[in-house]
Amino acid sequence: MTSRLRIVGYFLLIVLPMSDQHSIRIAIGGDHAGFSLKQKILGAFSDRVDEIFDCGTNSEERCDYPDFAIAVAKRILSGQADRGIVVCGSGVGVSVAANKIPGIRAAICHDTYSAHQGVEHDDMNVLCIGGRIIGSALAFEIVQSFLNARYVPETRHANRLEKVLQIERLGIKAVE
Secondary structure (H helix, E strand, C coil), rough: CCCCEECCEEEEEEEECCCCCCCCCCEEEEEECCCHHHHHHHHHCCCCEEEEECCCCCCCCCCHHHHHHHHHHHHHCCEEEEEEEEEECCCCCHHHCCCCCCCCCCCCCCHHHHHHHHHHCCCCEEEEEEEEEEEHHHHHHHHHHHHCCCCCHHHHHHHHHHHHHHHHHHHHHHHH
């Protein structure tokens, strides 16, 4: 697959090929503070994934970030989407909300290393980013890193993930 050039807003985006190894479906959502960046991500990636679900919001009108963390999580947990992206002002709110949902492993990633390492080591399935923290060019690189990454259950990673899943099942009782 060859690289393509694409104009996105005022940015020239060099579209690098996504991994050809498997298909991917994503759900994306964000509140009013993440709306602009969410729209740019939709524009940049809609033709680079098999399916993309826009879980809202659809304007810059004030709204609540937990609603969009839930909407993205529903798509993942129902099997309609493989991964999710949620955007709010800082990325913190959507990360906190998404991580309350059993089956969701979300993290704020404002760099490419964390975005792929979170998937490869921790089986992260939701990327959280701050629309008021990073620009669209960096966001595109982070999203690409997240989408290209694969979880490889090496023993040390699988053991740690199992502990996380135990905390999810048992809550604080997991440490007793």
